Amino acid sequence: xxxxxxxxxxxxxxxxxxxxxxxxxxxxxxxxxxxxxxxxxxxxxxxxxxxxxxxxxxxxxxxxxxxxxxxxxxxxxxxxxxxxxxxxxxxxxxxxxxxxxxxxxxxxxxxxxxxxxxxxxxxxxxxxxxxxxxxxxxxxxxxxxxxxxxxxxxxxxxxxxxxxxxxxxxxxxxxxxxxxxxxxxxxxxxxxxxxxxxxxxxxxxxxxxxxxxxxxxxxxxxxxxxxxxxxxxxxxxxxxxxxxxxxxxxxxxxxxxxxxxxxxxxxxxxxxxxxxxxxxxxxxxxxxxxxxxxxxxxxxxxxxxxxxxxxxxxxxxxxx
Numbered sequence: 094x095x096x097x098x099x100x101x102x103x104x105x106x107x108x109x110x111x112x113x114x115x116x117x118x119x120x121x122x123x124x125x126x127x128x129x130x131x132x133x134x135x136x137x138x139x140x141x142x143x144x145x146x147x148x149x150x151x152x153x154x155x156x157x158x159x160x161x162x163x164x165x166x167x168x169x170x171x172x173x174x175x176x177x178x179x180x181x182x183x184x185x186x187x188x189x190x191x192x193x194x195x196x197x198x199x200x201x202x203x204x205x206x207x208x209x210x211x212x213x214x215x216x217x218x219x220x221x222x223x224x225x226x227x228x229x230x231x232x233x234x235x236x237x238x239x240x241x242x243x244x245x246x247x248x249x250x251x252x253x254x255x256x257x258x259x260x261x262x263x264x265x266x267x268x269x270x271x272x273x274x275x276x277x278x279x280x281x282x283x284x285x286x287x288x289x290x291x292x293x294x295x296x297x298x299x300x301x302x303x304x305x306x307x308x309x310x311x312x313x314x315x316x317x318x319x320x321x322x323x324x325x326x327x328x329x330x331x332x333x334x335x336x337x338x339x340x341x342x343x344x345x346x347x348x349x350x351x352x353x354x355x356x357x358x359x360x361x362x363x364x365x366x367x368x369x370x371x372x373x374x375x376x377x378x379x380x381x382x383x384x385x386x387x388x389x390x391x392x393x394x395x396x397x398x399x400x401x402x403x404x405x406x407x408x409x410x411x412x413x
Contacts, residue, residue, distance in 0.1 A: 141190025214240020289331030
């Protein structure tokens with residue numbers, strides 16, 4: 094019996110050592126700077142969650158890279174931005190999406206609920222710091238451990254393929270076009286219920302707001318200029334609620350950051366994918382409009398931004 098127990102203990106120790114060695118090797122390999130170079134080099138990066146990922150067709154914009162990722166809370170945006178900024182001194186401007194939902198308590202679930210946390214641990218474990226790991230582990234120990242066990246396998250696949258586009262394979266974000274139009278179904282549901290079931294309440298995600306502040310500070314440490322913006326959204330969307338709270342947060346915590354609000358651009362219904370997101374037609378039109386902001390240096394406009402956006406939108410024409 095003692096001999097059997099010794100074998101079990103020895104086997105367990107060997108397994109722990111092997112697991113630690115594999116994790117260490119994976120982290121070391123995946124942390125190499127060459128995997129985090131933007132190709133081609135970019136001066137402008139767009140950061141945020143699904144509204145950015147699906148709305149910014151970066152190929153239309155000069156020297157720009159869309160790094161938006163659906164469901165991404167600011168803590169994960171901060172983690173990847175830190176690594177990307179370190180290795181891409183060409184970046185001069187960061188356009189960060191802010192929205193009512195990103196200040197809402199809903200975003201807490203996007204940080205530590207299993208469905209969001211488990212796939213993100215393998216993506217970001219190699220580059221997160223101790224504070225970030227501690228936050229995630231304290232909120233969801235089992236989800237964090239589960240993600241760690243999948244880290245070597247997922248990243249072995251990413252590293253084993255030819256080429257250095259590891260960020261894409263790790264799903265660190267990027268423009269994704271949405272074909273089709275589910276908006277009629279969404280509007281039908283809202284009419285039947287009398288409201289959008291995704292309507293937000295007034296509870297805040299203090300964690301997400303804190304990490305947005307950290308993201309802004311990171312940009313400043315790298316001498317990267319920061320703009321906030323909000324993408325177009327259908328007038329019936331429940332994500333437009335708690336507007337008063339949203340504006341209060343901007344004024345109280347981010348008053349020194351220019352905010353360009355495109356939420357009320359009157360795109361036709363056939364340019365929406367659903368109640369909250371543009372489809373590929375809408376994304377191309379919106380991105381073409383943003384192109385003028387680079388061409389005519391409108392990001393540095395110091396007058397009434399809402400009036401300027403409204404006037405230029407109605408004078409803007411776009412051919413697909």
